[in-house]
Amino acid sequence: MLNFIDTNVIKGYCFEANNYNDQCQILEGMTNLWFSEKVLDEWNRIERGVYEEIETKIQRHIQDIKRNFSDMVEIDHRDRLIRMADIKVRPFFQRLYFSEEVEFPAVREELCNKIENILLQMQSEKILRFNKLMSVCQIHARTKIYPSENSMLQTCHNGNGDRGIILDAYDLVLSKQNEELKFWTFDGGISGKCKDDILGKLKKIKDVVDLKYYLPTTQNP
Numbered sequence: 001m002l003n004f005i006d007t008n009v010i011k012g013y014c015f016e017a018n019n020y021n022d023q024c025q026i027l028e029g030m031t032n033l034w035f036s037e038k039v040l041d042e043w044n045r046i047e048r049g050v051y052e053e054i055e056t057k058i059q060r061h062i063q064d065i066k067r068n069f070s071d072m073v074e075i076d077h078r079d080r081l082i083r084m085a086d087i088k089v090r091p092f093f094q095r096l097y098f099s100e101e102v103e104f105p106a107v108r109e110e111l112c113n114k115i116e117n118i119l120l121q122m123q124s125e126k127i128l129r130f131n132k133l134m135s136v137c138q139i140h141a142r143t144k145i146y147p148s149e150n151s152m153l154q155t156c157h158n159g160n161g162d163r164g165i166i167l168d169a170y171d172l173v174l175s176k177q178n179e180e181l182k183f184w185t186f187d188g189g190i191s192g193k194c195k196d197d198i199l200g201k202l203k204k205i206k207d208v209v210d211l212k213y214y215l216p217t218t219q220n221p
Helices: 007-014 021-029 037-068 075-084 090-097 108-136 147-152 162-174 193-201
Strands: 002-005 033-036 137-140 181-185 205-210
Touching: 002 162, 007 021, 007 037, 007 108, 007 181, 021 090, 033 037, 033 162, 037 075, 037 108, 037 137, 037 162, 075 090, 108 137, 137 162, 147 162, 147 193, 162 181, 162 193, 162 205, 193 205
Parallel strands: 002 033, 002 181, 033 137, 181 205
Antiparallel strands: none
């Protein structure tokens, strides 16, 4: 089985503070991982902006701690800290505040400094994770256009973006004899109304998996 990953899966894997980083750890147990040149190009376009968005939300959380807590942050405050975090980084802070990295009671300034240091490390950690992913992934370059298949996928967003990446996956599986393919994504548009068209019209794509609902500890890819 070929496992083709969408751009948003790379984003979830490489950024520890991404909402779905936990689900992306399933990649480490997979084999036959692929993405396309279009996926790589999209990643190169968005990765800086993704980091800046995360940075802004984490910095805002640090400022909220400074405004809302006195010198000591107690363990009874943990749930409040998590609720204060922006929803897009809340799973990250939930992991952090229940981990051994943070001991309660915590001096407010020391807690803020710890979060600042984690944020500083996040950029280098992103590079390490991406390099690790590149070491186990293969990259596919599509040369065919597939106009009829493209017209069949009108439910799938724009032709040069999502449909283009779906057709990359289709071209890949057609190039491999006796293979089928799973398409892994966090895009609800692809895994929702678009999924039936993909599975019905691009026959060798056997599944479209939305990792938001995937439980890596209990399911096997």
